[in-house]
Amino acid sequence: MTKSFKRYTVTAALPYANGPKHIGHLAGAYIPSDVYVRYLRLTGQDVIFVCGSDEHGTAIPNQALKENTTPRAIIDKYDDLIRTCFEHLGMSFDIYHRTSEPIHHQTSQEIFLSLYNKGLLTEESSEQYFDPEANVFLADRYIVGTCPKCGHTNAYGDQCEKCGSTLSPRELINPRSTLSGKSPVLKLTKHWYLPLENYEPWLREWILKSHQEDWKPNVYGQCKSWIEAGLQPRAMTRDLDWGIKVPLKEAEGKVLYVWFDAPIGYISATRALFEEVHSGQLKFATPRRDLGKASKDDWKKYWQGSDTRLIHFIGKDNIVFHCIIFPVMLHATGEYIVPDNVPANEFMNLEGDKMSTSRGWSIEMHEYLADFPDKPDVLRYALLTNLPEAKDSEFTWKDFQAKNNNELVAILGNFINRAVVLTQKYFENKVPLQKNLQAVDKKALEELSQYPAKIAASIETFRFREATANLMDLARVGNKYLAETEPWKLAKTDLNRVGTILNIALQIAASLSVVCEPFLPFTARKLKDMLGVGELPWEQAGQPDLLRAGSALYDAPLLFEKIEDAVIEAQIKKLLDTKRTMELASQPAAPAKTEISFDDFSKLDVRIGTILKAERVDKSKKLLKLQVDTGLDVRTVMSGIAEHFSPDQVEGKQVTILVNLAPRKIMGVESQGMILMATDKDGSLKLISPGEQVSPGSVIS
RNA sequence: GGCGCGGUAGCUCAGGUGGUUAGAGCGUUGGAUUCAUAACCCAAAGGUCGGGGGUUCAACUCCCCCCCGCGCUACCA
Numbered sequence: 001m002t003k004s005f006k007r008y009t010v011t012a013a014l015p016y017a018n019g020p021k022h023i024g025h026l027a028g029a030y031i032p033s034d035v036y037v038r039y040l041r042l043t044g045q046d047v048i049f050v051c052g053s054d055e056h057g058t059a060i061p062n063q064a065l066k067e068n069t070t071p072r073a074i075i076d077k078y079d080d081l082i083r084t085c086f087e088h089l090g091m092s093f094d095i096y097h098r099t100s101e102p103i104h105h106q107t108s109q110e111i112f113l114s115l116y117n118k119g120l121l122t123e124e125s126s127e128q129y130f131d132p133e134a135n136v137f138l139a140d141r142y143i144v145g146t147c148p149k150c151g152h153t154n155a156y157g158d159q160c161e162k163c164g165s166t167l168s169p170r171e172l173i174n175p176r177s178t179l180s181g182k183s184p185v186l187k188l189t190k191h192w193y194l195p196l197e198n199y200e201p202w203l204r205e206w207i208l209k210s211h212q213e214d215w216k217p218n219v220y221g222q223c224k225s226w227i228e229a230g231l232q233p234r235a236m237t238r239d240l241d242w243g244i245k246v247p248l249k250e251a252e253g254k255v256l257y258v259w260f261d262a263p264i265g266y267i268s269a270t271r272a273l274f275e276e277v278h279s280g281q282l283k284f285a286t287p288r289r290d291l292g293k294a295s296k297d298d299w300k301k302y303w304q305g306s307d308t309r310l311i312h313f314i315g316k317d318n319i320v321f322h323c324i325i326f327p328v329m330l331h332a333t334g335e336y337i338v339p340d341n342v343p344a345n346e347f348m349n350l351e352g353d354k355m356s357t358s359r360g361w362s363i364e365m366h367e368y369l370a371d372f373p374d375k376p377d378v379l380r381y382a383l384l385t386n387l388p389e390a391k392d393s394e395f396t397w398k399d400f401q402a403k404n405n406n407e408l409v410a411i412l413g414n415f416i417n418r419a420v421v422l423t424q425k426y427f428e429n430k431v432p433l434q435k436n437l438q439a440v441d442k443k444a445l446e447e448l449s450q451y452p453a454k455i456a457a458s459i460e461t462f463r464f465r466e467a468t469a470n471l472m473d474l475a476r477v478g479n480k481y482l483a484e485t486e487p488w489k490l491a492k493t494d495l496n497r498v499g500t501i502l503n504i505a506l507q508i509a510a511s512l513s514v515v516c517e518p519f520l521p522f523t524a525r526k527l528k529d530m531l532g533v534g535e536l537p538w539e540q541a542g543q544p545d546l547l548r549a550g551s552a553l554y555d556a557p558l559l560f561e562k563i564e565d566a567v568i569e570a571q572i573k574k575l576l577d578t579k580r581t582m583e584l585a586s587q588p589a590a591p592a593k594t595e596i597s598f599d600d601f602s603k604l605d606v607r608i609g610t611i612l613k614a615e616r617v618d619k620s621k622k623l624l625k626l627q628v629d630t631g632l633d634v635r636t637v638m639s640g641i642a643e644h645f646s647p648d649q650v651e652g653k654q655v656t657i658l659v660n661l662a663p664r665k666i667m668g669v670e671s672q673g674m675i676l677m678a679t680d681k682d683g684s685l686k687l688i689s690p691g692e693q694v695s696p697g698s699v700i701s
Numbered sequence: 702g703g704c705g706c707g708g709u710a711g712c713u714c715a716g717g718u719g720g721u722u723a724g725a726g727c728g729u730u731g732g733a734u735u736c737a738u739a740a741c742c743c744a745a746a747g748g749u750c751g752g753g754g755g756u757u758c759a760a761c762u763c764c765c766c767c768c769c770g771c772g773c774u775a776c777c778a
Contacts, residue, residue: 173778213717218706225705225773316706316772346706347771354771385726386714391707392771399713402727410740418737425736466715469725476741483742488735562738619702620776640777658778667776674778 005309005340007046009302010037011266012091013314014054014099017078018063022362023395024355026089027348027383028315032464034091035384036313038518039459041092041289042538048302049288050269051086052097053079056243057258058139065178071242075100085365089376090521095276095285097269099261104268108261109247112192112236114333116248121192122233129157129169130187133180137189137239137253138169145172191254192246193233199328203227206331206338207323216462218390219344222319234325236260263326266312267336270299303336310339316346343462346388350395351575360582361575363395371571377520378404378560384468384519397575401568404560407472412512413560415478416527419505420556422498426491431506432499433549441504444481445544448474448508452541455515468519471512478508503549506531510546514538523559530556605660606676606700607631608690614647617667624650625669630659631697638671644685656688656700 012033015021030051037049055075064071075098083096097104115121129138143157157169169175177184207215207223215223236257237246243255269284276285277294291298302308312322322342330336349355355362368379382400385407386393423429437445451474458467487501509527514536517524528534532554533546540546612634613627622640624647637657641650656676663672677685690698 221705222773223705229704229774320773390714394713396713399727402713405738406727406740409738414737414740418741422736463715466725469715472726479737479741480743482736483734486734486736488737491736558738560738617776621702622775622777638777642777661778664778666778671778 004307006307007302007305007309008037008040008048009266009270009308009310010040010047010049011310011312012049012051012093013312013318014052014262014265015082016057016059017053017055017075017082017098018059019078019357020364020366021082021085022355022357022364023368023379023383024348024350024362025315026365026379027387027393027395028345029313030086030089030091031380031383032343032345032387032462033311033313035464035467035518036311036459036462038092038521039456039538042514042517043456044537048094048270048273049092050095050097050266050273051091051093052095052099052265052269052284053082054258054262054265055079055098055100056255056261058142058238058240058242061240061242062142072100081366085369088369088373089365090380092288092521094287095269095273097265097272097284099265099268101268101272101284103272103275104261104265105244107268107271108244108256108264111264111267111329111333112256112260113247114335115194115236115329116192118332118334120194120332121236122195123190124193124233125188125190127186128189128239129175129177129184130189131177131180131182131184133182134177136241137187138177138184139238139240140169142178143169143172143175143184144178145169145175189239190250191235191237191239192251194236194325194328194332195233196231196324196328197233199331200227200231202331203231203324203328206327211341215341216343216390218316218346219319219323219342222316223323226320226324231324259321259325260329263321263329267299267303270302271296274298306337308337310337312339312342312344314342314344316344319344341462346390346392348383348386348388348393348395351397351572352394358582360578360580363571363575375404377523378408378563380520381408381468384464387465389463389465397568397571401563401565404563408560409562411472411479412475412516412523413558415475415482415505416509416512416530416559417556418482419478419502419509420530420553422487423502423506423553424556426487426495426498427502429553431547431549431551431553432503433496434503434544435496435500437500440481440484441500444477444504444508447477448511448544449542451477452511452515452538456538459518471516471519474508474512474515478505478512481505481508503547504544506547506553507544510536511541511543514541514546526557526559530554602701603660604658606656606658608654608694608696608698608700609657609659610696611650611653611655614645614650616642616647617669620667623667626650626675628655628657628673628675629696630657630673631695632659635672636669637673637675638666638669639675641675641677641685645687650687653687654689654693654696 010033013029015025037047040047053075060071060074064074067074079098086096129143131138140157144154146155155172157172175184204227208227212220237251237254238257239253240255243258244261246254246256273285274294275296276282277287277291278296314322327338330338350361350363353361382403385403386395451470455467455470458470482505485501487498490498510531510533513524513527513531513533530553531547532551536546607630609628609630611626612629614624617623617625622642624639624642626637626639627634628637658674658676661674663670676688678688
């Protein structure tokens, strides 16, 4: 931490190009990283800021199927959408690249080969599901079946969207291929693994020991949890036809695992940045400062120089990849540096519920921009003041309105407007002279001089909320100064004095135009234009003489405008409407299973039984141990319903039971049968009882 | 169940290595003011710092137990 660095490489999580991105993503990674980088640039640091679209992985072809198009069309569409939104929100990347670019394929393959040639990857063959009809291995996402956790009949092989559980394809009951609809078969396939466990001592030393102090508790804690749980080999390749080819002859039809190639995208983007600057042909690069005579190899300084400080900005869902897997990859090559900090944020909720594009409960970037095209800074501010830095936070439209009306308009906009209007009124819109200073003036200037350092200290320690609050406090200093000096009263008697006061007020405004740039870049631009100041470095902020007496002020439009209640109400209504639409659209009844014969059916012995006794199972959250009168006998059945029913809710109830299911031991107890349940749309379980009381053992047919 | 992160004013959140009357913004109430987008400025009310033990001269801050929320993970035939 005390180490001194010559340059910075700052990355923001590569957004996955399978759909639009919402304001939670902005709050997690993009806004903080942009503030950080803009600040570094103002202080003259050598920094590059890289990002780009993550365009591989199984979800892309999956989304293509959903939209009835090609993977290429999907990534082009969402790359364009996300790229445009970022631009309109003021994200100041030096390059926004794409992982589908050839240079990224090359970089990823080089790093894979570097690990392979050093003998650091292990090869392992395992049985994976294969669709003999389509003649391909099935990615997790292409296998559907019954969720073993909630019984949802259309769960994906990696996740059940009904109950949210993470799954592996082998766990699915009655797996089916989504390509052919047939049952897949298990087939042997070889993959390359990175044995993370070999790096445990290094990870302990690097993270647990040397970053205990400077990494955020939420990040450090999660790393610790992973390391102590025991690391395992992680597959670096997949059987898939969408992605980066594994550069080995024996790996026909295999690609690099998307989580192997995605973070390498940062490196590829950096390479592309310097290649484009070097060649003078900018395609993805938008360098924000003069990179001088860039050479093609300059990227190496930013990824291999031990005097480079690497910072990854991500959301909490990415911690394990950015703190464990990717660093191990980089470290193992022996050539790359590892991150000095990973200031991951938690999640931002929305109006009391988790944000989710698929559930329609979100504010998508492009929708916000469509509805508030001239207000990117208002969103930046509302998010900045409520970033989930230490814990999940919450965005509400009402809060958004309050932040705009009570702070941006009433404090910051109002102060600027007061200073400028008074200057127009008494001094023909020219900066008046600063004459003899009184105590109140000195106090204001003294306070002014403190703020830039205060704000800087907060930014440097990744406390962006605090930094933003300090920014607004500086505007408060200005308002207070005007309230104390009351220049509108003195104007009748002492215009010299008024001039001094307004000069100081305008100096505060000038400093504001500098220090607000990282947070509110569009506002900073307007304010600088208004005051006629150019681009000033951070170190000049806080000085009492940024504006020269006699210099003219320019047009002074209002920086912010009030947002009326009706606008906010409309947004809330829109949110609720979208959610309802999505619920209806995304929840058709599960499709019918494949046909069976009557003989198949008659193999099942389903009956009505009565639950005589139910008890919780020690050390289990989901299991109830039931004694069921089946008419034939009284038997023990273990049932995963404890999260839906308490024991006394089910005791005495008649239920449907599959009695001829092979017994199996669960949590050390033999379970003899299975209670059948209906799973409702919301994932809740319902008992299936006869319409009227029947004798235990009644056969269902 | 295990591991991790949280539980601080009505709301959203701050509170390195324990130390005088626990903070900010918003909201509420009162005052002052009119240059300003009825904005600004001042002041007040409001908290058993999740609960209970313990260490200490002293704990929101350290230790133990419990409760609640979130995440990962295991049991679900």
